[in-house]
Amino acid sequence: MTTKTANFNMRIEEQKKNDAETLYRALGMTLPQAVNMFISQSLLVGGLPFEVKLPRFNKETEAALQEARDISTGKKKTKTYDSVEDLFRELDAE
Secondary structure (H helix, E strand, C coil): CCCCCCCCCCCCCHHHHHHHHHHHHHCCCCHHHHHHHHHHHHHHHCCCCCCCCCCCCCHHHHHHHHHHHHHHHCCCCCCCCCCHHHHHHHHHHC
């Protein structure tokens, strides 16, 4: 008895595809074989075959991430420098 197969197409960044192919080749399989393995394992466990969670960071890291978001959105203004030399001059003066 032969199993019917179906085509499955997806888009992925070229570098990620190349990196994945290199990884799976080192493991002795092709990218399509790895994708089939992922799907088979998902069906076996009834979900994703790995834990999916939001990263948790300590309070200091969370505060730094929030500060970076505030800076990138313009919510928080920061000092700018005309050159790296100006920045180092000020740092050396502190």
